[in-house]
Every structure is written in structure tokens, then in C-alpha cells.
Amino acid sequence: xxxxxxxxxxxxxxxxxxxxxxxxxxxxxxxxxxxxxxxxxxxxxxxxxxxxxxxxxxxxxxxxxxxxxxxxxxxxxxxxxxxxxxxxxxxxxxxxxxxxxxxxxxxxxxxxxxxxxxxxxxxxxxxxxxxxxxxxxxxxxxxxxxxxxxxxxxxxxxxxxxxxxxxxxxxxxxxxxxxxxxxxxxxxxxx
Amino acid sequence: xxxxxxxxxxxxxxxxxxxxxxxxxxxxxxxxxxxxxxxxxxxxxxxxxxxxxxxxxxxxxxxxxxxxxxxxxxxxxxxxxxxxxxxxxxxxxxxxxxxxxxxxxxxxxxxxxxxxxxxxxxxxxxxxxxxxxxxxxxxxxxxxxxxxxxxxxxxxxxxxxxxxxxxxxxxxxxxxxxxxxxxxxxxxxxxxxxxxxxxxxxxxxxxxxxxxxxxxxxxxxxxxxxxxxxxxxxxxxxxxxxxxxxxxxxxxxxxxxxxxxxxxxxxxxxxxxxxxxxxxxxxxxxxxxxxxxxxxxxxxxxxxxxxxxxxxxxxxxxxxxxxxxxxxxxxxxxxxxxxxxxxxxxxxxxxxxxxxxxxxxxxxxxxxxxxxxxxxxxxxxxxxxxxxxx
Amino acid sequence: xxxxxxxxxxxxxxxxxxxxxxxxxxxxxxxxxxxxxxxxxxxxxxxxxxxxxxxxxxxxxxxxxxxxxxxxxxxxxxxxxxxxxxxxxxxxxxxxxxxxxxxxxxxxxxxxxxxxxxxxxxxxxxxxxxxxxxxxxxxxxxxxxxxxxxxxxxxxxxxxxxxxxxxxxxxxxxxxxxxxxxxxxxxxxxxxxxxxxxxxxxxxxxxxxxxxxxxxxxxxxxxxxxxxxxxxxxxxxxxxxxxxxxxxxxxxxxxxxxxxxxxxxxxxxxxxxxxxxxxxxxxxxxxxxxxxxxxxxxxxxxxxxxxxxxxxxxxxxxxxxxxxxxxxxxx
Numbered sequence: 001x002x003x004x005x006x007x008x009x010x011x012x013x014x015x016x017x018x019x020x021x022x023x024x025x026x027x028x029x030x031x032x033x034x035x036x037x038x039x040x041x042x043x044x045x046x047x048x049x050x051x052x053x054x055x056x057x058x059x060x061x062x063x064x065x066x067x068x069x070x071x072x073x074x075x076x077x078x079x080x081x082x083x084x085x086x087x088x089x090x091x092x093x094x095x096x097x098x099x100x101x102x103x104x105x106x107x108x109x110x111x112x113x114x115x116x117x118x119x120x121x122x123x124x125x126x127x128x129x130x131x132x133x134x135x136x137x138x139x140x141x142x143x144x145x146x147x148x149x150x151x152x153x154x155x156x157x158x159x160x161x162x163x164x165x166x167x168x169x170x171x172x173x174x175x176x177x178x179x180x181x182x183x184x185x186x187x188x189x190x191x
Numbered sequence: 192x193x194x195x196x197x198x199x200x201x202x203x204x205x206x207x208x209x210x211x212x213x214x215x216x217x218x219x220x221x222x223x224x225x226x227x228x229x230x231x232x233x234x235x236x237x238x239x240x241x242x243x244x245x246x247x248x249x250x251x252x253x254x255x256x257x258x259x260x261x262x263x264x265x266x267x268x269x270x271x272x273x274x275x276x277x278x279x280x281x282x283x284x285x286x287x288x289x290x291x292x293x294x295x296x297x298x299x300x301x302x303x304x305x306x307x308x309x310x311x312x313x314x315x316x317x318x319x320x321x322x323x324x325x326x327x328x329x330x331x332x333x334x335x336x337x338x339x340x341x342x343x344x345x346x347x348x349x350x351x352x353x354x355x356x357x358x359x360x361x362x363x364x365x366x367x368x369x370x371x372x373x374x375x376x377x378x379x380x381x382x383x384x385x386x387x388x389x390x391x392x393x394x395x396x397x398x399x400x401x402x403x404x405x406x407x408x409x410x411x412x413x414x415x416x417x418x419x420x421x422x423x424x425x426x427x428x429x430x431x432x433x434x435x436x437x438x439x440x441x442x443x444x445x446x447x448x449x450x451x452x453x454x455x456x457x458x459x460x461x462x463x464x465x466x467x468x469x470x471x472x473x474x475x476x477x478x479x480x481x482x483x484x485x486x487x488x489x490x491x492x493x494x495x496x497x498x499x500x501x502x503x504x505x506x507x508x509x510x511x512x513x514x515x516x517x518x519x520x521x522x523x524x525x526x527x528x529x530x531x532x533x534x535x536x537x538x539x540x541x542x543x544x545x546x547x548x549x550x551x552x553x554x555x556x557x558x559x560x561x562x563x564x565x566x567x568x569x570x571x572x573x574x575x576x577x578x579x580x581x
Numbered sequence: 582x583x584x585x586x587x588x589x590x591x592x593x594x595x596x597x598x599x600x601x602x603x604x605x606x607x608x609x610x611x612x613x614x615x616x617x618x619x620x621x622x623x624x625x626x627x628x629x630x631x632x633x634x635x636x637x638x639x640x641x642x643x644x645x646x647x648x649x650x651x652x653x654x655x656x657x658x659x660x661x662x663x664x665x666x667x668x669x670x671x672x673x674x675x676x677x678x679x680x681x682x683x684x685x686x687x688x689x690x691x692x693x694x695x696x697x698x699x700x701x702x703x704x705x706x707x708x709x710x711x712x713x714x715x716x717x718x719x720x721x722x723x724x725x726x727x728x729x730x731x732x733x734x735x736x737x738x739x740x741x742x743x744x745x746x747x748x749x750x751x752x753x754x755x756x757x758x759x760x761x762x763x764x765x766x767x768x769x770x771x772x773x774x775x776x777x778x779x780x781x782x783x784x785x786x787x788x789x790x791x792x793x794x795x796x797x798x799x800x801x802x803x804x805x806x807x808x809x810x811x812x813x814x815x816x817x818x819x820x821x822x823x824x825x826x827x828x829x830x831x832x833x834x835x836x837x838x839x840x841x842x843x844x845x846x847x848x849x850x851x852x853x854x855x856x857x858x859x860x861x862x863x864x865x866x867x868x869x870x871x872x873x874x875x876x877x878x879x880x881x882x883x884x885x886x887x888x889x890x891x892x893x894x895x896x897x898x899x900x901x902x903x904x905x906x907x908x909x910x911x912x
Contacts, residue, residue, distance in 0.1 A: 022363050
């Protein structure tokens, strides 16, 4: 079972990101579970969501305490103490940022891949929503699911031009990271 | 059909499949997504019913009651403060023997204020005379909701389907939603003999003097006890139709030779089951997940606990000044039998505190330490208590 | 068997009269109960194709002592505060079933002005096709004459008694009709048990409307108000003739008709015959001030609603017509 924690700020589609990832996994016949760190979120407040993906039914319902991966939708959250708590020893972090991943990772003691997801989204979608790009990059890095699964999941929420733009964004984001760079970690995590 | 759905969304679609004619809706966290999804289904034309957006939960329950009395299948949902606000109506509905289904998205009850999951709300109305069924996951929530309409209409008793708020309602998971035809085959059109009909007028809700009240109450009590069998039969029938079985009263898992048991209700059962597989160096444990709480299946519990030396009752509510609620009822169920297991009673996860896998070894330690004799809050963090004890 | 030595068999005549009985006699209301009279008139005018949602109060208590019921129509009593919500649910169900059966909510002033206020407002706002009838006897009579927000200023009740320090209820009678009118419903009206034909006429008018309607009927309570049961009608009539209880009709919030008062009576004529106002007739400065207040209230009503009638009253032939019923076919 792979456990992922997604950090963001209210209004950035934190829960949607988790749901999309879970739905994408389901489209590939996996078992999936996704839920937010429930609360009455306000725009801008730090929020967290959890995703579990497995080949067998997922029974546990507790929060993800030892994620294999972190996806950070807002780089300002890196300054929040404890943001990486529980991340597994060989766990990696994907950050929405236009800064250098190595620079960001230096302080975090975990490998960091940075992707300017908001900028990409602004360019292609016309709105700085980082989800699609981050998820696509995540899938490319881990090889966990094919991009097509993500596009199928997106297809359940969007149609027409918006879906088409998202499709473009998926391709572009995937192209910006090294495919399979985290594949080893996936195998370790699901063992 | 298998789908990845948020619990609330699955519930809303399930309710729609049951063809209610009147839905009363008043929003309260964490039930909101259920009523929002229902509203969207109505707006899209998928669900053809009267959706009454009432001005309080009191009216939500009242509108649903009025609709049933006038001969239509009705539904409503609430949580926490809303359940308590409508408490008077809940007693009225049950006492008048009205077949109604209500989803309780379990949430803690103020004060202090909490929007998070525990089961204090449904426990608070356990004496209202409703059937109460607790769901361990969203698949059960879907299946139980469909069965609830059937049970309610067959027994002429209202059914409360309890679903852990947030923990289940706001979690997306893979769920098998039945097809409309399956539900139609299982759930006949609403037909209620005691409905208000100008062609055959009756008076409902009359004043009853001491001369007759006791018998009316006994009749209600008896109906609930009789409902145990209906609950079992209905689950069996649905289980065959949906090709998916679970036990109607309580589900048991774990090694047959286990001497320690854990009885719980709702979604933490899943976490416990996962924990049992992870922490294998703990004593063999039988896991009992109680699905039917009202009527209280004392005989089934006694049966399921045979051979146990110790039983933990792990619940999500308490009666302040007394202790556990389910624990007290379980102890009472054992009071007349020889060789009853020793009951350790713990409450956990109040106000939505996350219940991690580690709760399982922690629990076994607490059993050894005798902390649950008679009662303790298992996940208490003493350093957060105020200076003085009271 | 002949009553009164007439040449007509009264019981036979009664059986022949085309008058629908919704509430049977033999119930347990007090002698001279205004609410019982009003309820009988309402159910008579409404006819058989209705179901009722009745709030807790005198009416449901004195008509349904299990195992007996005085109701000849479909009827349900749920709780005190939810008559409007129960009615709304019934209406939704019947609408869904495609039935034309009308839903009528019945409640006292307690269940309307106070504890049932929220449910009433919600039902009106959502536009349910429900006729809501409030039998207003100006206090929580069923539980022992405690004050409600409908209790008139200076009336004595068990929770607003007069005494050394108090002159009865301190606050004004809540203007429920204005509040209901502010919901801009198709039809709202007041009436009084002193005018049975007026009640019947207004019930039929409301029944014919598809939408929320409200009827506020001033109903005397001999026990609670402190007068002889035989004087019920006279007391009710005086309330109207002093201007203290205006009889009006509103459509979408605007007054469209009033019952004119040909000969306006001073409020003292009304107040002096009820024990609940007895303290106002003591030789006391405060009492005199309160009487002036009440007269001012009455004068205000007369002015605001234009109640003074110069011309003769119109013949109430429409209301007296017992053959026409609520627009509903009745064999």
C-alpha cells in the first residue's frame, strides 16, 4: 500500500487533488482511499489530505502518519514546522515551486522535486491551480499510474475545452520531470 | 457498479435509488454533502421528488413525519446538534410507529463545540424507539440504507442509519453502487396502511390516558424486539441480491481460539482489523463489530462472545458521570450468565481524535493493566488536562 | 322525537341539511369554548377532502381522548411547535402523489406566535399549499392560562398576573398578521367566533387558493378570560366592535378588505366583562393609565385599518350559503 500526504492551503483544491489521485488509481483497478484532515477550512489556511492506494481492500481509516511521499501545493508551507513529520526515510517530496528542487531539499533532508505547477496552470488553464500539474508529475516520477488514468479522472469533472486544456497540462507537467525517478521508492513503499 | 465515490455522494445516490417522494433537508456539518448531493440530483432531474429545504432540523424531521403520515416514502439526514434539536420529533415519530429512514452522520455534541466524529449524537437518542444500525464502511452505509427502507416499512418503525461523520461521509473509496433495477426488485412501492386518507379517515397522535399508555409502550417495545428477526431476514435477502454478505446484527472475525475480544461500532473496526494484521505479536483477538444497536442484540452478543475470557467494549461516546454506554449494556447482557467474559470498557476518538493503528497494542496493554475496569478513556492525553481535576 | 314542540322533526331536519360534520359533538371542551366553535366552523366549511395537522393545545386534547376521537376527517397531532412543518410534509407528499386533498394546519396562539413561529415562517416562505388556521385565545390555555406573545397588553394570566408591582402582561400583543403579511402570501385574514359566516367564507376563500394562506381567528376562552360561557359570542363581538381585534383580509401583504364597525364601542365595554382585566377597574392611577393605553391601541387600529363604517353593513349572504363548499365537489 502506498500512502501519500498532500499539503496545501484552503482554496487550492487540496481535497480535489486527493480525490483525483484516488479516482485515477481506481480507473486502473486499484483500491483507493482519499480524505481530508477534516475541518472547517478557510481560504489560505493550511490543509492536509491523505491518499492510500493498494492492490487489496484498504481497511484502516486513520490519518496517514508515515507517508511514502509528500505533495506540497504551496511552497510557503515548507516553513511550517513538522510539515515533513512521519515521511519515510526514503520518502520524496514534490513541491509546487519555481525554485530549484535541490535548494529546497537541502533543508528538508529529503529529495525534493520542484515543479512550477501554478505557473504552468496559469499558462495553460488561465488559472493558477496546481493540482493537475502536480499529480501528473507525481505519476511520472513514480510510475505509479499511467497519465491516462489521471486524464480519465479529470474527465469525470471537466468536459470540452477545460478538459482539453487539462490534458495538455498533464502532458507538459509530466515532461518537466524525470520519469521513473522515484520508481525504486514505490517498490520499497508497497513492499 | 464499482465507483470511486465520496461517502456522502454514494449515500445520496443510494437514497435516490430508493425513490423517496419527499426529502427534508437542513444542513449541518458533516451531513452537508449528503443534502447538497441530493439537491444536485434533483436539480439535474435525476431524482424526481419533493425536496423541502426546511428552516431547522426540528422542521426537517417534522416534514418527513408529515410526508409519511400522508402516505409517501420520506427521508432526512442530520448530525449532532441537529439530531438533538429534532429529538422531540424523533420520539414522536417512533411512538407513532412511522416508517422513516434517517441518516445520522455521527458527530460530537456541544459543549464544547466540535464538528468532528464521535457517536454521542445517536447514542443520546438511543431511547427514542428507533432502530439504530451502525455502518463500518461506506459500502455498508450504502447497503444498510437500502435495507433500512425495507425494514422500516415492514416493521412500521423508523430506522436511523449511523455513519461516522467525516471519517466515512468525507472519505472517497471504492464502492459498489447497486443498479436501479436491483433496488426496485428489493424495495416495493411505499404502502402504509395507517396513512391519512380522506376516504378512510383516522386520527393519529391522540391523547392517551394512564389507562392505555403502558400497553401502547409495550407494543412499541415488542415491535422493536421483533424487528431483530426482520433485520436479519432483510440483510440475508439483500446479501443474496447484491452478492455481498455481512452479518445483520454483528460481524465477527479473528481466530476461533481467541480468548480476548474487542467489540466496537462503526468505522474504527476497519482500523482495528488492519492493526490486528500488523501487530501480530499481540494475543489472538476476536473482533466483533456491532451493526445493530437498537434493538439491542443481547443474545447474539452472548453467542459471539462464547469462549472469551476478556471482552473489550471500545466505543465512541460516554455517559458523563457514569462511563461507557455500550459497555454498560454489554455488561447487563452478561449479568445472568455463568463464565461471562470480564468486560473492559474504553471510549476512544471523542470529538474526532484520530484513532491510529497503534491503538491496538495500546489496548492490549490497557487490558493487562486493568485500566478498563470499569471504564477509561483510552486515548486520553493527561498533560492536556487542566490543573485541577474538576 | 320532537324537540321544542314544533311541527318539524328537528333531528330529521338536521340529517337532511347538507352540512358537513368534521368534528363530532360529544368532545370535552369547556362550555362556551370559542376554539371548539371555530374549529367546527372551519372543518364544516373545509369539507371532507382534507387532512389536518393539529398542534398540541386544547383542541387536540379535548377532541381525542384515546380510544375516542371527535374527528371525522383524517387528522394528526404531532407536537407543539411543528404544525406548519407537519403540514408542509403532508402537502409535499400529496403533491407528489398527484392528489388534490387540501392540507390544513391548526394551532393555538402558543403554537403559532411563539414555539411554532419558526415552522410557520418556513412553511410560508417555501410557498406550501397549506391553509394555516390559528385559534387565538390569547394564552397557553391548555396548560393553565399562561401568557403567550398573543396575550393582550394588561391582561392577567397565571404567568403575568396583576399585583402590587404589575398590571398584568407588560408587552403588547404580537401583531402576527403583519408578520405573516410580510411573507407576501396570497391570502391572510383575521376573523372572530362572533361572525360564523365570516369564518366559513374566509375558509372557503383560502381553500380555493393554491399556495400558503393564513387565518387568524379570535376565539374566546371563558375559563381563561373569566366570563360566563354563555357570553362567549358577545365578548368576541365586543373585541371587534371596540377595534381591539380588527377583522381584515390581506392579499400579498396589502389590506384588501375590512369588516367595518358601524357603532364603535369604548374598550371598557369589552374589558369590564372579563376577569382577566378586572384589575384595570380598580380605583388606581396605574389602572387608569392602562385603560388609556388600551383605548389608544383600539383607536390606532381603527385609524390604520379604516374600520369606521359609515354605510350599512353589506348583507352577509355569501357566508350564509351553506350549500357552496370550498370549491370541492361533495356528494
